[in-house]
Amino acid sequence: MEYDADDPIPIESDYWSFWNRLAEDCLRLARLFGLLALLVALGFPQPAKAQNAGYGIVCDTPEQVRRYVLSDDAPATSNVINAEKAQSCALMKVSFYVGKVDATVVTKDGVWEITHILITGIMTPGGIRPVEPTAHWIAIAVDSKSA
Numbered sequence: 001m002e003y004d005a006d007d008p009i010p011i012e013s014d015y016w017s018f019w020n021r022l023a024e025d026c027l028r029l030a031r032l033f034g035l036l037a038l039l040v041a042l043g044f045p046q047p048a049k050a051q052n053a054g055y056g057i058v059c060d061t062p063e064q065v066r067r068y069v070l071s072d073d074a075p076a077t078s079n080v081i082n083a084e085k086a087q088s089c090a091l092m093k094v095s096f097y098v099g100k101v102d103a104t105v106v107t108k109d110g111v112w113e114i115t116h117i118l119i120t121g122i123m124t125p126g127g128i129r130p131v132e133p134t135a136h137w138i139a140i141a142v143d144s145k146s147a
Contacts, residue, residue, distance in 0.1 A: 062137045
């Protein structure tokens with residue numbers, strides 16, 4: 001390489017051009033990996049659980065719900081359950097997320113699934129009032145028999 005009087009440091013310009021090319025290559029790779037990560041994240045969406053709302057029996061345990069569903073006299077059974085443990089079962093209008101199914105019960109009125117739920121709101125005439133999420137059990141009608 002020939003020394004130029006107008007360019008006092010020709011070696012340094014070659015030195016910095018190498019590092020500039022290296023930096024540009026690294027940025028290209030970073031953009032490529034970022035794009036790949038974005039495509040992977042968008043390609044595997046997580047299913048969102050739907051929030052449900054409804055009116056029905058809400059109990060502390062699946063056994064209490066099972067007793068209520070299998071009884072011939074539901075109000076009397078509810079009173080007996082609540083006499084054993086105060087305020088453990090109630091008819092409520094709630095907003096909830098569905099969890100796992102504990103059991104399926106067949107009665108003369110239809111098929112019921114005893115289901116674990118997470119209550120997130122109480123339905124009032126003014127709308128849904130949010131509550132601290134609490135876990136309870138309900139009976140969801142899977143198939144009802146018409147008379």
